Amino acid sequence: MYSSVSTAMVVGSAGHAITVEVQVASGLPGFHIVGRPNGVVREARDRLRGAFYSSDEPWPKTNTTLNLVPATEIKTGSALDLAMAVGILIADGHVDPAAVRGLAFIGELGLDGSIRHVLGVAPMVAALGPVDVVVPSGSHREAQIAAQGEVRTADDLPQLLAVLRGLRPWPDPPPPPPTQLHDDLRDLQDVHGQHVARHGLEIAAAGGHHLLFVGPPGAGKTMLAARLPGLLPPLTDDRSLEATMIHSAAGMPLPAGGLVTQPPYRAPHHTASRAALIGGGSPSLWPGEVSLAHGGVLFLDELAEFTPSVLDGLRQPLELGTISIDRAAVRATMPSAFQLVAAMNPCPCGGGPPGTCMCSDGERLRYARRVSGPLLDRFDLRVPVARPGAHDLLDGTPGESTASVAARVRRARALSIERQGTLNAVLGARRLDEHAQVDEAAKTLLYDEISAGRLSGRGYHRLRRVARTIADLRSVHSDEPVGIVVADDVALALAMRTPLGTSSSGWAV
Ligand SMILES: [Zn+2]
Incomplete structure (x- = not known):
């Protein structure tokens, strides 16, 4: 009369493990999903009923309650469908609870009973941790990236139920896709x-x-x-x-x-x-x-x-x-x-x-x-x-x-x-004097730019970081040891700050 099945949802780019609890109790027929389901999750009832009908599985005739745990989080997405279906069948006495021990289920159900790919299989599987996971066959490769246990696949509800009832083994995983040739020709x-x-x-x-x-x-x-x-x-x-x-x-x-x-x-x-x-x-x-x-x-x-x-x-x-x-x-x-x-x-x-x-x-x-x-x-x-x-x-x-x-x-x-442990672009302003030292000629050049109002305080720091990178590239190019920043580096950094806004003077930002 009661079951508990593991599944997951994705929010943003992170998976969240969810447990579907199902109780099929005596009383008037009814179907309730609690545990903050959003619209897509509530609509699961109609997808599930259609899938049960197409798969010749009995829809519970009594009062059925699904509780999505943890109750505090809003549940979203159709990935919970498969776990809900399995949970209902267990609670209604049509699948042995022992068959799903150590298994989690991810997938959307179609009205025809098919199990469909959902977005975010990799983060969902990652969130489930060390369990075996059942996913649509199209999601096998994605699930494997993050799986800590076995990845099982099923194409439709009848096939999955046949496995859970011990009537057939798990289907073979789909063959890996052919290795693509490197198609990035942007050189x-x-x-x-x-x-x-x-x-x-x-x-x-x-x-x-x-x-x-x-x-x-x-x-x-x-x-x-x-x-x-x-x-x-x-x-x-x-x-x-x-x-x-x-x-x-x-x-x-x-x-x-x-x-x-x-x-x-x-x-x-x-x-x-x-x-x-x-x-x-x-x-x-x-x-x-x-x-x-x-x-x-x-x-x-x-x-x-x-x-x-x-x-x-x-x-x-x-x-x-x-x-x-x-x-x-x-x-x-x-x-x-x-x-x-x-x-x-x-x-x-x-x-x-x-x-x-x-x-x-x-x-x-x-x-x-x-x-x-x-x-x-x-x-x-x-x-x-x-x-x-x-x-x-x-x-x-x-x-x-x-x-x-x-x-x-x-x-x-x-x-x-x-x-310095970081790239130059994120070198803190206070560390510039330590790691991006400038020689006297470079200092004069910087002084002139600031005096002429062409360089603000913030612009000055940015310019010094760029000049540091230019000096690093210079030493790589000439195969010489890295030295301090010289006037040529600063001049090039200045040339890489084209003014915006007017044809002649530009802004000093
Ligand atoms: Zn114009």
């Missing part, structure tokens, strides 16, 4: 010319600096940004697991090996909603772009076209590397540590070839101000990108390859980690 050697922008990309990769490309449409900003992940090292084990859970929860296809090991690249359109960008677009709080980009690159093209309130959502991830979402009493915190790359036109008309822009200084300033000062302030690098010249386009010489630039990036990153 830096396809970028012709663009020396300044390429250099900016290399500095961004080596120091972990957020990067803004400023240039007219057609200058190749998107092409450049898409090549940043190739310059970054593979994800650490922790990051890889976090990214995999996020991709699973969002229903994104996982790579052939199962785990997300390479830095992701996400490029949401400027019409993206706040929920799409930061997450929370469903009752189970789907991960947004900031989390899908975790460990990799978030690229925002046409930055000035994004809705300001949407961009405002970037504040927490940029500060903390996580995003917290709170919707209708459901709360999730998801990892969202990404490197931000953005692109914008220099002015409303897009700039275009020199001399063609007719925008006034006022129009340019208004355009730049569509992006908030605090967000612009996040970009250590503001790199000008010009349309490639005729010479660059016609000259067939390929640019330097991703592999060769990535090798320098790797060495430069190792230098900063060895020296």
Whole structure:
């Protein structure tokens, strides 16, 4: 008359273990789900009834109560369907409770009795711990990533019940998918010319600096940004697991090996909603772009076209590397540590070839101000990108390859980690004098910039971090020991801070 079956749900990118208790008691027919079910969970009654009917299983004729434990959390999603069905059949005396000992069930039921894939199988299985888990066969590989016990599969309710009743063995797991050929063909050697922008990309990769490309449409900003992940090292084990859970929860296809090991690249359109960008677009709080980009690159093209309130959502991830979402009493915190790359036109008309822009200084300033000062302030690098010249386009010489630039990036990153334990972009202001010392000539240059009002206090710190990365890359390039920051490093860092807002002087942010 009573049963208890293990299952799980996903909220944000984290799984939560749930127990379904079922009591089938005498009394008038009725069906109640308690334990804070949301709409999707309440609708399970109709899915279950249809599945029972199609599978020739009897629907309980008396009073049936399902209790979802723990009672404090709101239950969301259709992954609980399968555990509810099994729990009802046990409580109603049609399946032996011993058959489900040490098993957990994840899957949505169709009216035809089929067991369907749900989002977030990997985090759900992770939350269940050391048990054997039953999932739809399409979820086998995803479950295996996180499983501590055996992963069993079933395609439909009759097949599952036949196993639980000892009439047949567990079906064989589906064969692993064919290994995909590496289809990431985005290599830096396809970028012709663009020396300044390429250099900016290399500095961004080596120091972990957020990067803004400023240039007219057609200058190749998107092409450049898409090549940043190739310059970054593979994800650490922790990051890889976090990214995999996020991709699973969002229903994104996982790579052939199962785990997300390479830095992701996400490029949401400027019409993206706040929920799409930061997450929370469903009752189970789907991960947004900031989390899908975790460990990799978030690229925002046409930055000035994004809705300001949407961009405002970037504040927490940029500060903390996580995003917290709170919707209708459901709360999730998801990892969202990404490197931000953005692109914008220099002015409303897009700039275009020199001399063609007719925008006034006022129009340019208004355009730049569509992006908030605090967000612009996040970009250590503001790199000008010009349309490639005729010479660059016609000259067939390929640019330097991703592999060769990535090798320098790797060495430069190792230098900063060895020296200070972090990448230069996050080196604290108080540690700059210790780890990013400047020589006298560099000091003079910095002094002049500050005196002329072209460099604010915060800008000064950012500039020194970038100059530190440039000095590290310089020593990697010349194979010389790392020294202190010299005037040339500072001058290059200044060149990577193209002014925004006016044609002549620019702002000092
Ligand atoms: Zn213009």
